[in-house]
Amino acid sequence: MKNNYKVNSKLALFFVIAFSYVGLSQNSDEEQIKKLYDTALTEGSGYDWLNYLSNQIGGRLSGSIQAQQAVDYTKAQLDSLGVDKVWLQPVMVPKWVRGTPEFAYFETNPGATTNVAICAIGGSVPTPPRGIKANIIEVEGIEQLSSLGKDKIQGKIVFFNKPMDATQINTFTAYSNCVDQRYAGALEASEYGAVGVIVRSMNLRLDDYPHTGSMSYGEQAGSERIPAAAISTNAAELLSTSLKLNPDINFYFKQNCKQFDDVESYNVIGEIKGTTKPEEVIVVGGHLDSWDLGDGSHDDGAGCVQSMEVLNLFKKIGYKPKRTVRVVLFMNEENGLRGGNKYAEFANAKNEKHIFAIESDSGGFSPRGFTFESSDKDFEKVLEWKNLFKPYLVHYFEKGFSGADIGPLKKDGLVLAGLRPDSQRYFDHHHAENDTFEHVNKRELQLGAASMASLIYLIDKYGF
Numbered sequence: 001m002k003n004n005y006k007v008n009s010k011l012a013l014f015f016v017i018a019f020s021y022v023g024l025s026q027n028s029d030e031e032q033i034k035k036l037y038d039t040a041l042t043e044g045s046g047y048d049w050l051n052y053l054s055n056q057i058g059g060r061l062s063g064s065i066q067a068q069q070a071v072d073y074t075k076a077q078l079d080s081l082g083v084d085k086v087w088l089q090p091v092m093v094p095k096w097v098r099g100t101p102e103f104a105y106f107e108t109n110p111g112a113t114t115n116v117a118i119c120a121i122g123g124s125v126p127t128p129p130r131g132i133k134a135n136i137i138e139v140e141g142i143e144q145l146s147s148l149g150k151d152k153i154q155g156k157i158v159f160f161n162k163p164m165d166a167t168q169i170n171t172f173t174a175y176s177n178c179v180d181q182r183y184a185g186a187l188e189a190s191e192y193g194a195v196g197v198i199v200r201s202m203n204l205r206l207d208d209y210p211h212t213g214s215m216s217y218g219e220q221a222g223s224e225r226i227p228a229a230a231i232s233t234n235a236a237e238l239l240s241t242s243l244k245l246n247p248d249i250n251f252y253f254k255q256n257c258k259q260f261d262d263v264e265s266y267n268v269i270g271e272i273k274g275t276t277k278p279e280e281v282i283v284v285g286g287h288l289d290s291w292d293l294g295d296g297s298h299d300d301g302a303g304c305v306q307s308m309e310v311l312n313l314f315k316k317i318g319y320k321p322k323r324t325v326r327v328v329l330f331m332n333e334e335n336g337l338r339g340g341n342k343y344a345e346f347a348n349a350k351n352e353k354h355i356f357a358i359e360s361d362s363g364g365f366s367p368r369g370f371t372f373e374s375s376d377k378d379f380e381k382v383l384e385w386k387n388l389f390k391p392y393l394v395h396y397f398e399k400g401f402s403g404a405d406i407g408p409l410k411k412d413g414l415v416l417a418g419l420r421p422d423s424q425r426y427f428d429h430h431h432a433e434n435d436t437f438e439h440v441n442k443r444e445l446q447l448g449a450a451s452m453a454s455l456i457y458l459i460d461k462y463g464f
C-alpha cells in the first residue's frame, strides 16, 4: 500500500508537471491575445487618431490638401510610437474635384418641379455650365439597355435604378451585384445615345444621402463622355413612382466637377524590424484617402488607425516580433488604386519576401472574423487558431476576398486576409455625407485592431 502510494504520487507529480507544461504553452497564446484585447480596449490610441483624421482633417480625396494633411499627421503619429522605421513612398495620383454643390430636379408638368438629392459620381465629366435637361428613362440595370435600344434611349437621361438585394446577409455581395451601373453606366448608356445618367445610390436603406464612388469611361474619347450622378434612395423611389404615373418626365441636373493632371502623393509606411527573421515581412493596412462628401471615418479612416494600432499594441505589451511587421497606409484606393500598385511594385523590385498581408477596409464595426486568400494547406493552419478568437466572437474564418490595396501583392505562397466586421450598417454610410466620426463606436473599432494584432501575433510566432 505504502509503496504503491509512493509510486502513484510520483506518477501523479509527473502528470501534473507534464500537463501544466502543455497547459502553459497553450495558455501563453491565450494570455498574449487577451493582453492585446485588454490593452486595445483600455489604452488604445486608434479612436483618438480617428477623431483627428475625421474632425480636424476631414474627407481626404486623392490629390487634396486634406489627403496631404492626413499623410503628414499619420507619419508624425507613427514617428511618435518609436517604431524602427517610418517613411513616405511617393506615388502619382489622379486629382478630381467636385466643384460647387450639384443641383437636380424632375419636372412632371411644365413648371411642376421636385428637387432631388444628387452628387456627381467620382471621375464624372461636368454637365454644360447651364446644366442638362432631358426626358428621363428608367432601367433596372445595364442588362436592360440593349432591349430598349437606341430608339428609346437616344437624347435621354438614363436612370439606373437596380437596388441592392436586401436578402443578402453579406451586404458586400449585394453591393458587387449592382455597382456596375455606377462604375460603367455612363459608358454603356452613351453607346445608345444617352446624354447623361442618374444612378440609384448603393445603399440598402431609404434615406436622403446620395452616395458617390468611382466610375470609368474606359478608353472613350473626351467628347463622347456623358455626365453621371448618384441620386439618394428616397429620391430614386420617388422618381420611379412618378415615372410609373407619368412616363414623360424631364430631368434636370447640373454639376461642375473637374479632372486635373495627376499630382504627387504618398503611401505612409512604418515598421517594427523582426528580431530573428527580419527579411520576412507581414503587412497590415488600410487606405488613407477617402471620398469627399463625409469625413471617411468608416471608409477607411477606421482601417488606417486599426492598422497603426497593431504596431502600437505590440509596443505597449512589449512584444518583439520575429518577423518584420509593417503598417502601410495606402493612398488612392477609391479612384485609382495607385498606392496599392506602387507598394507591390516596390516590394517586387526590392525582392522582399512577404508572407502575410491583411487589410481592414470594411468599416469600423464589430469584428466577426477574417477571410483568407491562400492555399488549402495554409488555410488549414489558420483554422487551428480559430478557437483562440471564440472568446471575442471573432471566429468567422472563411476563404474569400482580402482587400483591394493588398491585392496587387498576390503571389503563390503569400497569404492575404481581410478583417471582416459586421456589414449590416456599412452601406448606410459608404461614400456618403454621413460617413462621419460619430457613427464609429470606440469599442467596436478597438476590437477590430486587437483582432488583427492577435492574428498577426500568431502568424509571426508560428509562420506558415
Ligand SMILES: [Zn+2]
Pocket (backbone or CB within 6 Å): 287, 299, 300, 333, 361
Ligand atoms: Zn474603402
